Amino acid sequence: MTDTTNSTSSHSALEKLRQLIQQQEAQPANPLPTERELAERFCVGRREIRRALDVLEEEGRIWRKQGKGTFVGPAAPVQPLALHDLPQRSNLLEVMEARIQLEPGLARLAALRASGEQVALMQRLMERMQSIAPDDSDRHELWDSAFHRAIAEAAGNRLMLGLFDAVDAVRRDPGWQHLRVLARTTDRLHSYDDHHQRLVQHIAERQPQEAAAAMREHLLALQQALIEALSGDKEELP
Missing domain, CATH: 1.10.10.10 (Winged helix-like DNA-binding domain superfamily/Winged helix DNA-binding domain)
Known part of the structure; x- marks a missing residue:
């Protein structure tokens, strides 16, 4: 498989x-x-x-x-928005533009509203990501998505959480998997671990502006990695 x-x-x-x-x-x-x-x-x-x-x-x-x-358990997530045809009408760079607009705001709200249990969940999810082998793309994407969703849920805005779920579903389209793999290197994963660590710290310490800035820095780094992967992928075409 x-x-x-x-x-x-x-x-x-x-x-x-x-x-x-x-x-x-x-x-x-x-x-x-x-x-x-x-x-x-x-x-x-x-x-x-x-x-x-x-x-x-x-x-x-x-x-x-x-x-x-x-x-x-005691809680259930909101139903994701049904936007199944968006991957065919969009691309990864548009997805990243949407994430850069949405997720720093979610991080800011999470720093204002996250409960102790929600911060603890972020910490556990982050630690699970850090323990995954760099070449296990399936597990890495699964736990990374869960980590970002934990921040989105801690923001306490159901509409924004639904938007996050919709964008995240588009991001995971299997047709773009090879680009996500190309954009993921060991050095970049270490850098992302640092971004995640600072994100959790700012949220835990109730620092909304710093949390938003850390999320934006993280997403801009992801965007740049995808741009480089997309450029390299095109160069390899016959």
Whole structure:
């Protein structure tokens, strides 16, 4: 299975599990289907199901009890906006422009509104990212997306969270996977780790302007990496 397929399957599993959790929120005492049943239902591998469940557990959406199963937690995310045709009408540079406009504002609001539990979640997600091997693009994208979503949710604005989900879904379009891989190097990942560390610190210390500036710096670095990857990709074409 290729990295592109793995990444697509993991994100597909995560999104479908989020929808399932919303449907089952009214019956928290009933366990979710087993990993095997979920894999069959969503037409993905059990590894992708486990990875998605790991993210949801870290977010506090689900909890597991040995011998009993997996249960819905106390909160469920908002439904992402349905903009399925946008990848065909957009491109990664437009996605980055949208992120640069949206996410610094989310970081600023998160610094004003994040609870201690939300900051702790950001810290855990950041630490999980730092432990991932640079060549494991599937896991890196999964946890990076969860980290940025944790900031968006901590901002406490449901409309902006919905916009974040829509933009993030477009960003993950499998047709652009090879460019995201080209833009990811070990040195850049170390730099992004530093950006994430400063982001969490500013949010935890209630520094809204600094948090917004750190997010903007991070996204501008991502944008530059994608521009360089796109330029190199074009040079390799016959």
